[in-house]
Amino acid sequence: MKVAVVYWSGTGNTEKMADCIAEGIENAGSEVEVIFCDDFGADMLNDFDLVAFGCPAMGDEVLEESSFEPMFEEVEEELNGRKIALFGSYEWNEGQKWMKDWKVRCEGVGAKIVAEPLCVYDCPTPEDEDDCVAFGEKIAKA
Numbered sequence: 001m002k003v004a005v006v007y008w009s010g011t012g013n014t015e016k017m018a019d020c021i022a023e024g025i026e027n028a029g030s031e032v033e034v035i036f037c038d039d040f041g042a043d044m045l046n047d048f049d050l051v052a053f054g055c056p057a058m059g060d061e062v063l064e065e066s067s068f069e070p071m072f073e074e075v076e077e078e079l080n081g082r083k084i085a086l087f088g089s090y091e092w093n094e095g096q097k098w099m100k101d102w103k104v105r106c107e108g109v110g111a112k113i114v115a116e117p118l119c120v121y122d123c124p125t126p127e128d129e130d131d132c133v134a135f136g137e138k139i140a141k142a
């Protein structure tokens with residue numbers, strides 16, 4: 001299994017999640033590449049069996065709009081039938097609306113979401129980091 005972890009992060013919280021998820025994927029014996037969203041595109045999808053997308057809640061409960069959203073708009077057209085996972089950090093709302101909307105959006109284009117999306121409040125605690133590693137191990141076996 002070859003996995004891409006594609007993320008955006010402004011203050012490092014989602015980046016930390018990405019690194020821990022990658023650690024879990026490696027623990028599971030899979031190959032992983034951690035890629036900043038500007039360096040990923042639809043033409044790379046065929047190189048991976050699974051893509052884990054990470055983006056914090058930004059704007060008003062949306063994906064980051066200048067870098068991650070344009071990449072995702074291009075990629076989502078090609079997600080039908082592909083295995084993906086979603087994760088990200090948030091801070092302002094307990095409702096995690098951005099992630100609920102993102103999940104519905106991905107299901108709408110036919111992506112196969114292999115695990116319940118992982119949301120972490122603010123900066124990952126050591127326990128959150130363990131959850132991220134476990135998430136990586138889980139999705140790598142999906």
Ligand SMILES: Cc1cc2nc3c(=O)[nH]c(=O)nc-3n(C[C@H](O)[C@H](O)[C@H](O)COP(=O)(O)O)c2cc1C
Binds near residue numbers: 008014058089090
């Ligand atoms: C411009 C801006 C908009 C944000 N909008 C939201 C939001 O709508 N909902 C929320 O829960 N958190 C919001 N946040 C908080 C971030 O999601 C939170 O700080 C997160 O940990 C940032 O992750 P990062 O370190 O990966 O950038 C916002 C933060 C910024 C700077």
